Ligand SMILES: Nc1nc2c(ncn2[C@@H]2O[C@H](COP(=O)(O)OP(=O)(O)OP(=O)(O)O)[C@@H](O)[C@H]2O)c(=O)[nH]1
């Protein structure tokens with residue numbers, strides 16, 4: 001079951017060309033799990049690993065479970081978090097900012113970890129969102145194969161849709177293990193991406209207050 005909120009967010013992402021590239025393969029989760037398990041057993045065997053070893057024998061199962069139900073669970077809108085949105089009866093007109101939201105995702109180019117934090121702010125119009133729901137939303141879109149730029153935009157569009165205001169901003173600072181543990185092997189660099197909507201884009205003071 002996909003909630004109305006999840007459907008609205010998905011439609012907006014598709015409309016704006018920001019949905020993760022997906023193709024419908026008509027496999028349910030159980031079928032995905034079974035296929036990945038079989039394919040991962042082949043990968044391990046191809047690497048020359050002994051699948052009869054008691055430490056390795058369950059690895060194809062573990063990876064299939066992890067991909068289907070854990071680190072890529074955000075591909076399935078049935079897992080979109082329930083949102084608690086309330087009316088802005090308290091007439092908040094100033095910025096609400098949540099800092100240091102933990103963010104763990106996976107790089108879609110190499111399938112290794114992206115490890116960082118997000119900062120999210122909005123200026124309420126008619127609606128206020130339960131604070132933990134912002135963290136949950138960040139987590140939902142992180143649990144996909146990602147590039148950091150798209151992840152940042154997806155969170156922006158999702159919050160704009162749910163809060164019914166353009167006045168949302170997000171910044172993500174993250175370390176990419178595809179840069180750290182392989183390839184160029186730079187252990188120190190991190191990447192910062194920002195997506196600004198509404199007044200955060202047009203008003204220098206608002207932008208500066210957010211980036212503080
Ligand atoms: N823009 C962007 N690039 C990313 C992200 N995650 C990984 N990359 C980069 O994607 C690029 C893929 O480059 P390729 O040349 O196709 O792959 P590669 O040969 O493995 O590249 P190296 O990492 O340089 O060894 C690399 O430069 C990665 O650092 C991301 O979130 N955003």
Ligand SMILES: [Zn+2]
Pocket residue numbers: 107108109110111112176178179
């Ligand atoms: Zn990568």
